[in-house]
Amino acid sequence: MLSRSAERLYWLARYLERTESIARLVSVHMNLLMDLPKDVEMGWLQLVKINGAEQVFHEKYTVANEANVTRFLLADASYSSSLFSSLIAARENIRTSRDLLPDEAWEQVNEMYLYAKNNLDAIASRRNRVLFLNEILKGCQRFTGLLSGYMSHNNPYLFISLGRYLERADMTTRILDLASLLLSESRSHELRQYETILWMNILKSLNALLMYRQYVRSRVNGGDVLNFLLLNKNLPRAVACCIRELSGCIHKLPNHDGLPGKLLALSDTVQAIDTRQTTQLELREILDDLQNKFGDLHTQIAENWFLQVSAEQAD
């Protein structure tokens, strides 16, 4: 398998995972706000914050209201991590990797792109936005499903998995960042009243509510939710599970060098976390640390397998 192709498939998967995450995040947030009284401090800006995009956002918009934030996160092609930008990037990557994937994979991504492009204006209306997000989520699921059903689980497939799980692990820590805000000591009495609803929404944003109920078998509370989403090795969007998947892929790939060891260490780090004992500040540090480690992991993967373009070719 070409190094160039490995890199493109990896990014294809990252961008599609990002597309799906943003769709999920916005959709859960809309639901949450419908449940909360208007004066609670869970505004739209939180969504911008967890994507680390406050500065970019404020360069373009003054008010962080629903219209602006959703346009920014979903439709803004000039913001590189918006849903539409991610979809464009995913399409470019798959367009240049068609030789490795089943026909349907390209058609699926292309259809999603065309759908998004034709419906960007419609998302201003809340009702249309719900339809839009549903369609995107379904599209991403179809893509995952058809690869899993149509494609040999070969090296190209492994690079797609690497991209997907690394992006997913990263996104889960970002969503937990949002949750950590909920633990703030200074949170209002008002917000404390709605805590259960907030935690339930965190679980929903990761499709984990049912699994949480079956596994934890206690009422929804912050410490348990955090532990479940970080440490559980079977929940697809839990950090520990993503690491386990990454480790599985890396073991099967040739020339994995020191990577298995790194992942083992990462897994140990995660398992040592106990959120029931942490303060909000400590939690944020833990999550920051994890995000940095995922960044390092990416660098390692790139160094190991991707095409290192030398100066003579860069032209």
Next chain:
Amino acid sequence: MKSIWENYKTEVAYDELMHSEFQPRPVSHRLCQYLNSLNKDDIDKRKVAAELAIMEMGISFTVYSDEGNIDRAWPFDIIPRIIAAKEWRMIEQGLKQRLTALNHFISDVYSEQAFIKDGKMPGDIINSSKNFRKECVGIKPRHNVWANICGTDLVRDKDGIMYVLEDNLRVPSGVSYMLENRVITKRVFPELMQDIDVLPIDDYPTQLYDMLVSIAPLKNGRPRIVVLTPGIYNSAYFEHAYLAQQMGVQLVEGSDLVVEKDDCVYMRTIEGLEKIDVIYRRIDDDFLDPEVFRKDSTLGVRGLMRAWKAGNVALANAPGAGVADDKVVYAYVPEMIRYYLNEEPILPNVPTYLCSDKDQLEYVLEHLAELVAKPANESGGYGMIVGPHATPKEIADFRDIIKKDPRNYIAQPTLAISTAPTLCEDRLEPRHIDLRPFILQGEDTFVTAGGLTRVALKKGSLVVNSSQGGGSKDTWIINGEDG
């Protein structure tokens, strides 16, 4: 209700489907019957369905412009073009004969040059050809085949005879559109496809793969094959990716490949370097290897010619094969068939005046207003003039262009190339078409059942190139009583 056939004019040229406004030819009898059973709404729906399929399948080609490159959806006309199997079998034989003779000729040009020594062609034509590569002299590709993939353009004149317009032996494109057109037709007219016995075309990628295997340098083991593309910004990138995907081989760019000290070609993979046996290259000779050809090429692979000459890698088409893709050389193909194969040509050439010949040049300059004149080495319909459609000033200017470089110009009578019914707004109108079948030659020779029918969508236009307002149609070769 108005008929979609209203005012259908068949007197402009030979019409492929219709004798007259009211009478279909035998081959199109069933199709016409079917079309007449649809109302305008039905036809519209099918047209929209085809457009949607093209968008979703992402069938596109790239157009270069000052504002950057635009990826345009492939313009497709849903009404198929039909040829009877009986006629097709003759054309198929003619195409095989032609490519066989052309490959004899290319081998000859790079070895003894007997064709020239025996006085069949002036040696100057080869010496002055910009596609003659002296680096290729003495090389013997497997099966002595240089042009493995050929796209031959056919047109039918008013007399109903199919003529060969040109042979594309460098990097002919269009085959992916031929294949995708059929996929779309199957989606749009499933009822029709079921009832009529249309010869299938979807074995092309398999045939291409088998041909590439047959030219691999090593007999043992499974050869590793790649498609070499100039990259995403090439107008035919869609096709490169499509063919690689259909054959299940790697699509590579120049920077993915490297020639090592052992003169073998390797690709850079996640497991390190992997040896390559066959390259289906979609890059022109000029850009193939900066060591030998253009020094500034960043698309090719340094040392590729060394590896090829050492017999360590097969290139399809072989470098230098383009020497026969020259409209001056074209004029000699009927003679090649007689000379190398001792046969009479099955498919006729369009009569061609060579401006390199003094008498013929004189005739061309005098009669330019009636002729089509074109450069010997261009493709894509660029740099040509259609006399009857040109202004006196354009004709005068073109005379000067020819006089400056007579070797590189030829002229042909303006053909009344055939038409086929094409959906325009709310009814069918005749539009001029051509046909590009694809011929593969390695150990065996294979011809696609039909080919890519290109159509000049603009009324009266004779230019079918997609870069200049052309579209395409599905092409049906039909068997049975109708055929």
